[in-house]
Amino acid sequence: MENSRRATRAWVESGKRFTLEGQPGATKHEQLRHALIQQIGLLRLSPGDALPSENGLCELYGVSRAVVRQTLEELENAGIVYRVRGKGSFIASREPSDADPYTLRGLYAGVRDSAAKITSDVLSQKYVRADGNIAASLRQTPGDHVFYLERVRRVDGEPWSWIHSYLPAEYGAFFEGRDMSHESLHSVLNENGVVVLGARRSVEVMPADDEQIRILDLGDFPVVMMLTSLSFDPYRQPVEAFTAYHRGNRSRLEFTIGE
Secondary structure, eight states: OHHHHHHHHHHHHTOSOOOOTTOOOSSHHHHHHHHHHHHHHHHTOOTTOBOOOHHHHHHHHTOOHHHHHHHHHHHHHTTSEEEETTTEEEEOOOOOOTTOOEEEOTTHHHHHTSSOOEEEEEEEEEEEEOOHHHHHHTTOOTTOEEEEEEEEEEETTEEEEEEEEEEEGGGGGGGTTOOTTTSOHHHHHHHTTOOOOEEEEEEEEEEOOHHHHHHHTOTTOOEEEEEEEEEEOTTSOEEEEEEEEEETTSOOEEEOOOO
């Protein structure tokens, strides 16, 4: 409960006044929904952290209780929050679905909790025209512009993965002026009200080609683990299609059956 109280205080103290002005949406509850998702991302709230009370949200955003209740119900239906009668609304846990019980860690879980430094070499950050596969994944038309971000992720200077990300063109503006060598793509999306709630992924182990050997500095272990992923927001709209090549000696596939 202390974590929940801290999260609520951080929400309230992060700004003296909140407004729905400029938020997308034709109705108050649509605007409030976007504003709450954005604030959840800005504060980097974790599962179990509490949102302000219904009365508190009414005061913070200047909306009626009916608008707040409708918004919270939509967020609950989308799997972003859960509500406990008499206690309030809390950030929901984003557990992998039964259909996607696999996780490619690349040993990042341990790295994040250590003193190791994670950085990215940004090789490309631009708008490109979508080919047939990318267009189908992002529900675009072949030839439409999409935002493309190419990075090499490093841990303490050592290359670990080479990532090619494609996002709908309207998300490109979020990355203007951002230093993606030290920032997380998903953190930038969160700050702008875009939350990834699920993904469809596949993994394949293969011999590395010459470019992968060069970029990932594979040396005497020319093997990569290729992860392809298509992530979705709470409304099942595509957010990011990416292909990542991980060093074969720095990655592992974990899966759980029957839990």
